[in-house]
Amino acid sequence: MKIAVIADPHFHDVVSWPGLEGPAFRSFADSIASTRVFNESSPALKALLDDIVRHGISLVIIAGDLSDDGQRAAMAKTAALLDDYTRRHGLRFLATPGNHDLYAIHGRHQSKRFLNADGSHVLVTSDAEMPQGDSVARLVTDDMYCGGYAQALADMASFGFFRQASDLHWESPFGSDDDLDNRRFVIRSADGATERNMIDASYLVEPVAGLWVLSLDANVFEPRNGDLDPVAEASYHDSTSAGWNAMLRHKPFIFDWMSDVARRARAQKKKLIVFSHYPMINPSNGALADEMALFGMSDSLRRVPVRAVAETVAATGIKVHFGGHLHVNHTAVYHDSDGFLVNVAVPSMVAFPPAYKVVGIEAERLTVETALIGDVPGYDVAFPFYRAETDSEGLTGAADHVDFLDRHLALLVRERYLPKEWPADLARLAPMLSLVELDRLAGDPRSLLAEEIGPRVSDGQLTLLDMITDWYRLRKANSLALDFIPPERIARYRALVRRFRTDRSWLPGSLQAQLAKFMRLMSAGLDGNPSADFTIDLRDGAVEDLSRHRGRTERRQTGGA
Template structure:
């Protein structure tokens, strides 16, 4: 039995080297971290901890599901690739990667700019763009080491990770044949009006690392030219697939679907075990609640990044059966079925976003077994904390809650809470509902559900304390943060939310489901919010499970990993 580790979105950032300088500290500002969907500096030690865990489990084949680097900067890509080479040389790990949207950009690449904390708490802007404004920084450094390369540069940096034919593989091919010459791996891509045409590299490949195992890496990045005769070297000349993902694949790379179908057929005929992976999810990552979320919140990033139904069905029709994705930093298992066709998408979490985990896959007869490993403890998780405190003192920012984190997983859980306050509530939620979140408790939500009259959110006010329900004093803000924990972590989130609070959420959801109000009322929208939460609680098994490769049935498996009790002992549950 061959076990395969699947990791996603390491976003590795080298905190020991500041590009373009002789400064041995490259700590990104915590203010920028709090405004991002991922943490930056902690990736340095987190990726090492993850790889050490893989080594400890004696797994040798490792899939990297895109976004190996922070943002594709030349210096960062070099450091990230060097780390993987070190583990390959020292521990015998064999890496097979797919490109992510942060690893490269179109033909010629694009500029990158980052802020690094200085000893006095100020920050220096380090950029590849000579025209970049210094902004709130006190100094600026311009260096080509910050530039994110295009396809050719990035693939050369990651050459050993499956993108070119290796000496130790039994089979290797691309959609274009068996040549690994990049010039032979291009296709024509047009703007929406058909007038602007570019030749773009596709980095997909099929490899057989050991007898009987086929790994199909799909390059799901698409860089579509914008209409008009634009400069092919400029970032603004392209529409990238960060949001579109596989939706853009069906329109711009239909030849990939034909190749997937051919590979799946040959795998079945030859008795090969086929595991497909790409950076973007190929099935709705919200497990069917996307429409409800769109009605409640509008066109959120999750909604924009959800593959359309026709895309999922087209992928299922190819016969690949199993697909592992990254990009969204979530833990999820989704299934699409169309007659005898089915496809399971396994969304792999990231070590730089809640929850910190990776997947282990193994084929057992007609089943694929999947185990999810949470990495709660990371040596050096607080390596940047001293500089964060200096930054806080200099800027007046209050980072105390973040800096009280007890370990890596706790830091990510607290970072998610900061994202809810600083990003999700102000940017995704309707202002009238967002106003209620810091004001109300669960007791208030219970009381509002008992009002038969449809209320406007503007008319809702906090009420008296609830003497009946022990959970009544829980702030609505805690529920909101837990909603996002469940959205991103599914079953893993259970380790970070007290069981009595989860039960309280179910009780509230049932109370709202029994009511009837006008669609625009506060109660109806809260009912939708809680209905989505219930779908997260009752989604497909996403932690330890098996997929029947004949029927597509997904069955939960007992836990054999670090569990809830251990996490509580570490103070993160």
């Protein structure tokens, strides 16, 4: 048996939007400020599903964030697309809700900018109080509103959240009744004074004989202190940065149920596949301390799970977990005296690298292969509108979907990550310092301050910014990134890492001290890359590398499976 696992499709239909004339293209300026692209989700998800059909796979797991941002129109169109693949190709979809699919009890407003052919944009919002800003027009519509649990789960009803006639077994943490009124728990504010009755969407299903699929709802909408309006978005802590860390505090019943499910699966000899939206193990290649030292508590680091999550899950008997949310390709393993846990981080089709996982189920092992999707018909559907809006970075010169996402990542590094996460002096110097100058600094006997360094780069020279961008490629794609970084650059990076690996004690706060921290991160990125294709021994958690590195062309031709 083979199963496809996809994550974070963030589907946005570019064909039309209620109330708008013509195509419904989102502003690319908004994509530059985001960790994902928007319009490309439409052709990318269709290409991914077509690839799954070509491989003869019928069971598809979706690890959350099915829609763009949970808007009513987006949820309806996402469900319609997936239901069409069910009707035409027999695909069965099992999903878990992501933080972009729903919001707490009553939902929240959404506002998006849609492009006109001349590069201007229209603000489409569900909030009548939202100002028009620099948009040329404003459209207020309920179709833009993101629903709460009841509304969103009704939209995704056929994706495992409710019992289907063909299911051999179905249950939730609350029993066999799939009525949402009987799938509620009490969640309290930090001070204990405010209580809300919240739905949990977790379920266990046996879609085919011998296979159990456990979908865990790891969204946590914690009420803020004070008896605030339960309808207001600001009355809750957003689940985006909470994930499994908040599950430890607010959903202990889920861990008890996980233990019971794992015990019964072993006793009944069922194969158990477990997934949620959020990761259970930090995908940092063991470099968390170095990232904290360089960046402090960045937005990215706020989203990673603490060690106690893996400890608690391993004690339940759950052995392998698939998750999304971070848009990265990664595999991490945790071992302790209670057992082990393997967390497989599944990438997204709307961020670099665009790929999904193919899981083969055997007697005592799982085989996991990574399918990189480069051939996306219509990946450039919005390019004429981007040209009218902005093309200063050559975005519309992308050769294919992968190349477009790679260019988007480079923009993210410059426009989002550097200014928001990096020390200001390194961010300023990144485009100025060449690799030649970095090598000289590594051998300089003085500990220099950043302000002592001016522009030191000539045309055509690789810079610190290039190296940082390649580090983000490695951080997000791991071994897949080796298909996108020339070998000669890898060799130069390794040489620089060695140059900064000396016993010298750089003056704290000096430029070299900061560069040495980054070089440690680069070393982890170069040497700690998990393979894209591997097997997991379900008896001891051993992960065996199937192919350290498969060429880009071969992976595209085979789909990676």
